[in-house]
Amino acid sequence: MQTIKPRTMSGFLELLPKEQKVFNDMKERIENVLRLHGLACLDTPVLELSSVLLAKAGGETEKQIFRLIKGDTDMTMRFDLTVPLAKYVSIYKNELTFPFRRYQIGKVYRGERPQKGRLREFYQCDADIIGDGELSIDADAEVISILSGIYKALNVDAEILVSNRKILFGVLKELNLSDKQSEILNLLDKYEKMGKEACFNEVQVLAGNKTSQIFKVFEIKTLQELKECNLQDENFKEGVKELEEVFELLNVMNVKNVKLDLNIIRGLDYYTGTVFEGRLKEFPSISVGGGGRYENLTGYFSSSKMPGVGFGMGLTRLFVLLKELNKLDFSSENYSRVALIPLGDTKNYCFTLASTLRDKGISCEVLYEKSFKSRMNMANKTGVPNIIVVGEDEVQSGIFGVKNMKTGETVKVTADKIEEVL
């Protein structure tokens, strides 16, 4: 028979079992934090109508999607979890309780050109709190504290940089530059990437001799300095007040790894207040999660106003980063805690013993390969942390040697005590 060369497309992560286990552990730790905060879990379809997913998309998004037409249905694979959330909230509004607190972890798809480091399928994790008509500033502090809790659960050293877009809105208004707000913010968003000088020069094209006054904002490092600016613009004052409230609440929640940083803008046009970004200490220029406050989640789908605040993080990318940092050694175990290895005619006994152990919640497997030698080989290769060789002596005496494969040490116990020494 002619065979076909099996391969996985580039940009689509596929892990070996041990790495997959580590990825799953990372995902579970994150999910646990989200659940501890009482967020509901959503699971929307991967494939949606193009008319829905692309409701607010421009030509740029169009190029970066996986779109397919079947019969007369035009469909697209989701490229984020925000548009599906907007759809979901619009459809089920009357059945949900607001503020609606949800998270979703799922694969999203980007039609990027295959290129090293560019992922075309990756896990996205989103957490949002959505209000019906209004939403307290408390929610802003809460989502930041959740993100902080995730970093803590992953044992990573990360800092969350927080700003509020109203500050820059106010500054630009005071300088009579509100009409160029979008363009200027887009340039300022690239500050870190472009370098200060290049960024300054490009903003100058739009703002002329007011540019240095804009850039002065970036020198402000504390809330106190910010207040001392004494700008009378309402936007500015509201931004300062919101930042004060958010930092006060974060302090109350005992969230310490947060810092004011007015450089944080977040490219997306739809953020209107609080914005924040998490940075690993070891990769300070790369964002590992971020988000902010938006005024209207569902504008493209309905006329009711639904403000929200939330964050997103790319889990696949985070996994790759944390692997580089060796932060992922928290679980190097196989799924089985113990392997039972029959020696002689004890296979049936092993199967019964395995059932008993599983009933106690202990993962285990019986190695029933042909020869005793290949059973031992298998145990060595899979990395199972404990083994029990079950010979006829053991069955008769009822005493089993549990061998820890790392230390090489063997402890002898009766069958009902096995779980105590694993």
Add this chain to the structure above:
Amino acid sequence: MQTIKPRTMSGFLELLPKEQKVFNDMKERIENVLRLHGLACLDTPVLELSSVLLAKAGGETEKQIFRLIKGDTDMTMRFDLTVPLAKYVSIYKNELTFPFRRYQIGKVYRGERPQKGRLREFYQCDADIIGDGELSIDADAEVISILSGIYKALNVDAEILVSNRKILFGVLKELNLSDKQSEILNLLDKYEKMGKEACFNEVQVLAGNKTSQIFKVFEIKTLQELKECNLQDENFKEGVKELEEVFELLNVMNVKNVKLDLNIIRGLDYYTGTVFEGRLKEFPSISVGGGGRYENLTGYFSSSKMPGVGFGMGLTRLFVLLKELNKLDFSSENYSRVALIPLGDTKNYCFTLASTLRDKGISCEVLYEKSFKSRMNMANKTGVPNIIVVGEDEVQSGIFGVKNMKTGETVKVTADKIEEVL
């Protein structure tokens, strides 16, 4: 602004938060059983090269897939988890340990016409044990015991019907009908759907007056009767021997809900030995999971022979069935175990208390909506099982009333004892 009507395509399940929680619990219970048996978890891409996914597909499959071409890449959304497994094992063969024991739970896609009850996106759960060159019959018993363990974990009353294809192969060979084996088995597979008479008549077209001898097999109800047939065909004898071994091992593993049923054929051509199917007591004609032994998983991708045995079950469909049976009330809870409701100026205190509770692993949320009344409304609507109203008295005295929302009962405790009464 013009708005777009938000909708979810038919055939794509999307659940409200409470139902989603129940679905997730079901999925977790299943996953827990798979892990207790030491199976590795895989997570292959949803999108694969069409040349890989369709390696063994005919025209029929072609119609039922979601296929898309982007640039010069021809891709298809996975329609099962078996072809991805064959690809995976072929690519990573040298890095895996055999027998390779894996499970995968993930969404799969079928391009069915939108129709009531027909799902186009659903969760599939597969578990398989793959050998390199050979695989012990023990593995057959093991996968059946895993499926049985899943039914037990879900508290459903299910029976697993077991057969072995070699029995019918042998019978057909004895009757000199081996050349029509595939066609006849395909007809016999529809026995239940067609009814005995219609099936008999169609088989008769192929098998003539030998038909009644084929149908005699279906009257056999026990291993003893099967042995008494005394057919000398090697296939037949092997089939009987394998069935004996499998049932003996299942008995050893204390798996009781299994039964010989020679009607079980399983449509797919590639099964070569043991075949089995799970049936809910309440829906005896619907299969809720099934599988069998196959001789060569990777034939389309490589020349090495890799026999395996495994099962698949459609989780989304199972969820719908169990919901109908009211078997899913094992979790009707919100994600939060307790909601903290500030009364007066105690919001900050509540946030601190919430952090303390979460550090102890208790999911909770602070309800910080505008008015106390709307906070109470929210608690009633979300179905949170416990609430604590935190007024200034409570903060001063350090004694809190934990109210169970189901019973209406309130227990008074100090802050450090809250977890004990939840």
